Amino acid sequence: MTATAPRPRTVGVNDKVTKADILGTERRWRRGPAPVPAGLSVKDDGSPDYGLFGPGSMVWEVLLHPAMVVFHHSAQAQSQAVYAPIEAGIRDWEPMARKGRAGELTMFDAFERASRGAGMHLPMWLGDTPTATHMATWLHKIHSRVTGDVIDMGRPELGGYDAASPRESMWAALTEMHPMLRAFEAFAYRDGKAPHRLTPAQRDQFIDEVGAYCRLHGAIEEEIPHTMADLDALYAKYARFFEHSTTLELFPETGEDYLKANTRSMVKNFKLSHLRAAKPIALVYILLAKPVLGAMPEATRRAKGLTAKQSASAVRSTRRARPLAWLLQQPFIERRVMRTMWGPDGVRLFESARVLHAQAKAATITAATMSASVTR
Template identity: 25%
Template sequence: MGVVRSMRKDAQHADYGFFGPESVTWKVWSYPTSLALGFLRAVVIEELDPFLLASVEQSGQVKARPRLRYDRTMQYFATIKFGDTASVLAAADTLMKIHARAIGVDPVTGRQYDANDPDSQLWIHLTAWHSILYTYEVFGPGKLTAVEEEQYWAECARAAEFQTIDPADVPRSRDGVRAYFEAYRPRLIASESAQSMMDFLLDADTIVLPPELPAPLRRLFTAVTRRAVIATLPRWMRRLGGTPQPRVVDALAVALTRPAIRVVARSTAVQLALLRAASPRTVPVVEPVLRGTPPVLPVVSTPAEAYAHHGPTPREQYTALLEARARRQGPAPYPPAHREPLLDFA
């Protein structure tokens, strides 16, 4: 299926998609901590997985076109959370197609990696959902209620259905998420490439800020953002990533960042201005949510309802892809340092 454009010119969605205004997902993911801190924390941590890192380094595009990659990835995550039904299904299809060729041999472990593998997808998925929630708690309004947190993780499992992940594998509580990360920890590798990529991603001005901004402002932004993100990492992860930081710096970074985030959260105009500067592709997806613009049809869909009409789910598509590979068919792997097509997710 090709990319479906269901957005109206007046930035009004066709429907509420799969979450809607009553969801905890909208409450947490629309808060300004998501834009840089939560997202950066997630992508920094993800690099410790050698399979993900191998896929990233195969393309070479994170370092070659960092702002574009950030913009497109933010657009994808925003579409899944805030987009209308057709846009979400199109984004899931597009990501599946992009990942179908991202296969090869990891040079660190010597094992085969596959960007569509459900195990790898779950690592990325949970790292993102946990990071967005954790930075919301540290720099934003604080912890959710017990009922809200239960709903948040249930919605995390719902979002997993737009990837190859089995939603039954998604933990439904904070303790379950902690257990997942503890079990995954032995698989993480602090290679030189991983540490280099983590260090690169922590230079947030390269990824988030427009190049025309004055250098002193860019350096200040990176200095604070880097330290704020590191302040949220557990000590063992800092050792793996080569990102040590004293506790006093942690406290100072949080003390400086938290009030700035809360000031931004008071103004929709400021949030949209920052979003336009950091991720212009994401603005049409998020703007109706921030402005409270109702969709054409105020309904929330379920993945089962949507895929009953749309066609195969990502898990079903992946099964077919594996069968094609077994017959030596299917898409060829990307060549090294390829340039991905400029596809929109919404």
């Protein structure tokens, strides 16, 4: 495989959006050389390099489930939107926001940004160590210029933000991984059962393993959580950044709402062919929005501004959406969403990791069976 992929064409405001544009090429997600799947390279000592987590880990158990291919994007987006420094960085620096202000944003721009999101993080979760390190370094470099003096013009006491700082880097990691766990527990059909929670020990193991991802991004070691109780305490410590605000989305310079500006621009520039881009956005970010929010912690719903009645309605919608969730994680739909929203590199990473993880689980079951036979 070559180190670089063909650059996809730039789709302008007046261009027709084609099926090829929606699928894109590796370049939409890839930065630098092609990612090497975990286990396909070796360390200096000759042992397989499984990257941050590896087969048999609880993170892989959660991430590799078909439900996560569909539900993770919405879960991550909603969870990161309520951490004020991240939302401020998006408001001030995201190219979509700049295009929205200029009236140049299209539905395809929104789709392309959405599909790029988690897919660019997948090499850090499913790649070998050099792959994970390369992508983390690249992201850190990009984020190093995402700084601002004002998080929220309505709450000046919050101060400023720095996307590459240990605080913001840690919360970027945690607001990717914690919602992944919550969405898995709410929507993943597994073990012949309807969606259900992991055991307390499994949940603690998941959080402990996520520590490796936090370290990769430069989090302060003393703050990295190892259990769900640690994570709860961390949320309490930084609660001021997770409060609902009606002014967070306003540009400090003009007071204009950046989300409304984005919407106006997409409506103004809409073409019939943009429906190709609108469909996956409608599925992942609109149709699933309420059920996914219902699966998140109550504090997340409060931070989104939901009343107690609205929050309860969101929780009910999570349960009502389970038949749809079951359908969406079936192979014929999951594969299409995987290719569209995670990219060709992402497909290869998922496929390779699923084989390794299944082998590790089978070996564990075999060992446990043999041990039980001996003790009997």
